[in-house]
Amino acid sequence: MRILIVEDDAAIVDALSALLQTEGHEVTAASRQDEAVGLLSSRTFDLALLDVTLRQGTGFGVCAAAREITPAMPVIFLTASDDEFSTVAGLDMGAADYIAKPFRARELLARIHAAARRAQPEYAREPLRIGDVEVNPATAMAYKGGRELALSALEYRLLLVFAQNIGKVLTRDAVRDALWDSGGEYVSDNAITVYIKRLREKIEDDPANPQRIVTVRGLGYKAQG
Template identity: 35%
Template sequence: MRILLVEDEKYMAEALAQVLKKNNYTVDLALDGEYGLDCALSAIYEIIILDIMLPRINGLDVLKKLREEKIAVPVILLTAKGETEDKVTGLDCGADDYLVKPFKTEELLARLRALGRRKSELVPEGILSSGDIELNPNTLDIYCGKKTYKLTLKESQLLELLIQMKGMIVSKNSIIDKLWGFDSEAADNHVEVYISFLRKKLLSLNSSTSIQTVRGVGYLLKNGRG
């Protein structure tokens, strides 16, 4: 697996790169946001580890540019800020996961394994459909009529899970297990954030398909208005 690590603290970046290489990852290193963006736009990476506080171009702007260019590679954000608002901002920009500094390298490796595992387990061949929407898990595109929207990996995985359940209720615990892994530290608010993102995108597509909350139980995909 080829990884792009964008981190301006040289000592930390080189140390992380060595750890990743020892764990059989191929790593390219960028020490500023401008060079990191140039590398990322090549679309040759399977995962990007991206610091938020970067010289020249900050990590969030790098991430926004990637999503604008329809590059859907999974991104793990590194941030020194642990407040919920900062985490949500990063996720809202299209990140798939985040780590708050300082963190243990074992946790980063676990997140990388989880992203790789979730992608391989949840991405099937072909188009999935429900009501008036279609999802291509391979390109992360959602279609409704003539409109198209690019999802992040986590958004695509969540929508795929809801579609596969065919109108049955999916609990938050089940979503966490499928998308983050049973041994992750993901909590209910992670699920709520991605449910909110998906609802906004369904609305922007003017879809009649909606995600319904069953209080105290979970979520289900409902087709048709009313």
């Protein structure tokens, strides 16, 4: 993704840029409202991270401009942990999310990816399949052989992520991001193992010998159609 960071703390900009670039994202930074608005007017971005307080102007001003220039682009505010007013004001302006400082790298990445997914309303709206398992994102329901599966919210989220990534190896970190996004709580490696096991028990013909969600030793998991 092409991500715009609007933040006047150089140390935070450097840390965020390094983190996002490591994940393969293209990063552009601005420290002033007028500079950020100029960038939004002249370039295309997939997502913006905005601090509320800037050297000139505010993150609110940048968000308002973004809503006019690129209304579909998700905006995430970076706020102080005790700044409830800024959090509410940002969300009221149409921000997709907010991250309280100081934030954890893994949580930030998960929230960015979640906001980007939500910004694509047509993404994967058609039913997806893993073998004889059908996942319907439009209704948040899943079926095996035509019969509805009784899945928890986390199990459904996990199944949807696999269905959206047929043939791709998902690392445990990628799986953790998906579950964290859904449940709002950190998910340990042991919990991931449990969720994978439970999901296999519901979608595999032989859970002890899985064919739809297989383990790729040393790497993670892969869904096979």
